[in-house]
Amino acid sequence: QVQLVESGGGLVQVGGSLRLSCAVSESIFSIEIMDWYRQAPGKQRELVARVPRWGSRIYADSVKGRFTANRDAAKNTVWLQMNDLKPEDTGVYFCHAELPQGDYWGQGTQVTVSS
Secondary structure, eight states, X not given: OOOEEEEOOEEEETTOOEEEEEEESSOOTTOOEEEEEEEXXXXXXXXXXXXXXXXXXXXXXXXXXXXXXXXXXXXXXXXXXXXXXXXXXOEEEEEEXXXXXXXXXXXXXXXXXXX
8 A cells, every 4th residue: 555645835915935745655666657636615626736757847827936846765755846826726735646546645735825
């Protein structure tokens, strides 16, 4: 059973920065797709950033130029650097891994941006 544990969320003011981390219980070297999603109150979960094993990162239009996602295979960690945060970035951020045996999700970490 693969486990994903997010950390790094918190309360930040508009324009501030946060760095989220997702620790994975097994090697991420061969995991093709890892993603960051977020869910705002009353809204559907949405894709924020996709970090494929190979190829270019994919970002939601709303975060392009402000968020950067990457993976560190040596540490089995995926991270999301969030800069110039806005109130609309508020939500629970989830790490997701797509494996041949199924999809795995972390428990989420809350990000709140105050104005």
